[in-house]
Amino acid sequence: MAPPLRVIWYTDPHNVWCWGCEPMMRRLEVVYPDAVDVSVRMGGLFEDFTPVREQWARMSGGRWTASVLAFFEAVAAQHQMPMDAAQMLEASDDFASTWPACIATKAAELQGIDIGRRYLRALREAWCIEGRGIHRRSVQADVARAVGLDVDEFSKALDDGTAEQAFRKDREECERLEITGFPTFEIGRGDMSARLNGWQPWEVFEDVLRKVDPDLVAKTLDPTEASVAAILQRFGRCATREVAAVLGVTDDDAEILLEELEGSGKVTRRTVGNGLVWERRE
Numbered sequence: 001m002a003p004p005l006r007v008i009w010y011t012d013p014h015n016v017w018c019w020g021c022e023p024m025m026r027r028l029e030v031v032y033p034d035a036v037d038v039s040v041r042m043g044g045l046f047e048d049f050t051p052v053r054e055q056w057a058r059m060s061g062g063r064w065t066a067s068v069l070a071f072f073e074a075v076a077a078q079h080q081m082p083m084d085a086a087q088m089l090e091a092s093d094d095f096a097s098t099w100p101a102c103i104a105t106k107a108a109e110l111q112g113i114d115i116g117r118r119y120l121r122a123l124r125e126a127w128c129i130e131g132r133g134i135h136r137r138s139v140q141a142d143v144a145r146a147v148g149l150d151v152d153e154f155s156k157a158l159d160d161g162t163a164e165q166a167f168r169k170d171r172e173e174c175e176r177l178e179i180t181g182f183p184t185f186e187i188g189r190g191d192m193s194a195r196l197n198g199w200q201p202w203e204v205f206e207d208v209l210r211k212v213d214p215d216l217v218a219k220t221l222d223p224t225e226a227s228v229a230a231i232l233q234r235f236g237r238c239a240t241r242e243v244a245a246v247l248g249v250t251d252d253d254a255e256i257l258l259e260e261l262e263g264s265g266k267v268t269r270r271t272v273g274n275g276l277v278w279e280r281r282e
Contacts (some may be wrong), residue, residue: 003189004037005062005213010174010184012045013101013123013134016072017199018183020079022124023245024202026235029245031218036209041104041170043182065089073273079199080241080251081182082168082275087131095135099167101127104140106170107154107163108147118147129272187212202245223247225266228257229280232267237279254261 007028011018029037046052051114057064080089101123109116122143126132132139137158144154157163174180185196185205192212196205210216221227231246232238244254258278270277 002079002215004035005032005187005189005209005216006219007036007038007209008041008186010041010043010179010182011120012043012098012182012185013105013120014098015126015182016075016083016128017079019083019124019128020075020081020199021183021205022081022121023239023242024205026242027202027206027245027248028240030231030234031214031221031248033219040117041173042105042167043174043179043184044171045098045101045182046165047099049098068092076275079201080239080275082127082239082272082274082277083128084131088127091127091131091133095133097135100137101140102132102170103163103167104134104144104154106109106166107157108144108149110157110162110166111149111153115147115149119144119149124148129277141273147210187211218248221247223249223253223257225257225261228254228261231267232278232280236279238278240278243278244268 009021009025025038028038038171053064056067060067069085069089070082072088076085078081105116105120105123108119121141123134126139126143126265134140134143140158141151141155145151174231177186181197183199187194187196187208189212194208194212196208200208206218227247228243232242235242240251240255240258243258244251246252247257255276258267258269258276262269262278267278268281270279
């Protein structure tokens with residue numbers, strides 16, 4: 001058996017374009033469970049956000065919050081992942097750097113790769129869906145507790161510098177590879193490789209995978225209510241776009257299946273910005 005296709009995701013928990021990559025990440029997990037191996041690196045988008053804030057203020061005549069709100073809404077409209085842009089902006093009053101959230105993610109990874117990935121996802125949800133300030137230590141600890149991390153060990157890793165050291169190792173890798181924007185993906189196996197810069201729809205991302213490995217075979221899921229229910233049971237909650245990506249169907253087709261489950265009382269919907277988040281009804 002050939003070794004799995006390697007995908008390295010250079011990312012940042014705050015990056016709203018990276019939030020748009022979650023549908024493809026979930027598709028990879030479900031339909032390529034043994035064929036694709038995904039690892040994650042923290043890139044650290046902004047060590048100091050102050051110059052960016054000041055630039056936006058100058059460009060907008062002092063109305064930098066309106067500029068950020070418009071940017072968030074435009075990004076969400078592009079990648080079709082739900083974002084509570086107004087609440088995100090409200091949680092950003094004391095925001096100064098994306099590095100604390102990156103370091104918190106590395107603290108989680110020190111307790112295991114799988115739970116580290118769950119923590120990163122939960123951190124993104126806290127920011128984009130719930131509009132919580134994930135730069136704050138209290139929010140980072142709350143998310144750690146929610147995903148089942150040992151919060152004492154998590155806090156210790158933040159306090160003693162081990163998490164920051166792991167983050168700086170990721171940063172050094174980015175610098176060595178001249179990766180300065182996020183998301184960036186390095187995809188390869190053996191001598192075949194490709195770099196994908198920036199967000200792309202899951203369909204485009206998958207085309208790149210197949211160019212690197214033409215023999216890549218996806219596990220087929222029938223687009224049924226049972227399949228949707230299984231996806232929601234696995235992940236807890238999903239955006240419409242994520243269900244569509246996992247099933248390999250259009251967003252409209254996925255929403256029809258979700259609405260059928262909603263009609264039978266099996267799922268609930270939540271409106272977030274201009275999108276929908278779905279959860280199984282317990």
